[in-house]
Amino acid sequence: MKTTTSATITATIPTPYKRKQINVDGGFNMEEEEKKIVGIMTDGVSNGFYGVDPFFLKWTVHDMVNVAKHHWLPCFFGFGLLFFMAVEYTLPMVPASSPPFDLGFVVTRRLHGLLSSWPELNTLLAALNTVFVGMQTTYILWTWLVEGRPRATISALFMFTCRGILGYSTQLPLPEEFLGSGADFPVGNVSFFLFFSGHVAGSVIASLDMRRMQRWELAWTFDVLNALQVIRLLGTRGHYTIDLVVGVGAGILFDSLAGKYQECIRSKSIAAKEAFFS
Known part of the structure; x- marks a missing residue:
């Protein structure tokens, strides 16, 4: 005897979605409601604007006086920014048919006249300058080959490579x-x-290394000779003023980059040793 089982399937009808009634005429502000939902609604300056509390709104007159008193150098540079903006936007451009204006050439006009009328003195100073370049090169190589400190050599390699790229790019x-x-x-x-002066940059690299090793007298000697070289x-x-100034900055920059390079290599070496013995 067979028994028949019947299954009853009841269809469930979903409840219609009830939209929220928004009374536009009743003053409902959708923008403020959204800010409340995301939690960034503020009550004005005391809690900031949209979750941001501007730092300058907390300044007092006492704070401004302290800034001018204890941070006079950034203030000086701020005034310098405004001054040179005024100079730049009002200064007539040098015509393409005229030679570049160089303030360093103006200052050394008498020296140029002396050297042009006295070729022997010009040759003597050039020879002495070449000796100074040899001193820079000897010291930088000495720190690596004899003392085993390659930072100055790495810095010089960085510097001269970058100088070659920039010098060729803009001749x-x-x-x-x-x-x-x-x-x-x-x-x-x-x-x-x-662009830029390798003479000046190399001297700065050597001088910075001397200071790291506390060879103060030698460092000051190189600085004085570098100033005379400029x-x-x-x-x-032989160089525009901008070549010489950038040479100083390049020496400082590439010395710093060489130091960061050494730190990076050292940290990788330590990490590799720890991974090997772990």
Whole structure:
């Protein structure tokens, strides 16, 4: 005897979605309601604007006086920004047919006249400058080959590579009043990049390394010789002022980058050793 089982299927009808009635005429503000939902509704300045509390709104007169008193250097640079903005936007541009204006050339006009009328003195100073370049090179190589500290050498390699790229990318015209000498470095009146000065940058790299090793007298000697080198290069029109100033910055920059490179290599080496012995 067979038993028949019947299943009853009851269809469930979903309840119609009831939309929220928004009374537009009743003053309901959708933007404020949304801010309340996401939790960023504020009551004005005391809690900030949209979750941000502006720092400058907390300043007092006492704070401003302290800034000017204890942070005078950034304030000076702030005034410098405004001053040179006014100079830049009102200064007439140098015509394309005229040589570049260089303030360093103006300051060293008398020295240039002396060297142009006295070629022997120009050659002597060029030879002494070449000796100074040899001193820089010798010291930088000494720190690596003898003392086993490669930072200055790495910095010089970084610097001269970047100088070559920039010097080739923008080849500045040789100043019209340039006084060359066969005794100047590079010896033999060969062509060279103007931007930026490798003479100055190399001296800065060597001086910074001397300071790290507390060779203060030697560092100050290099700084004085570097300053004399800058004056001579301006007097002979061997570099523009911007080449020399950027040379100082390049020496500082690439010395710092060489230090960061060494730290990176050292940290990777330590991590590799820890991973090997773990």
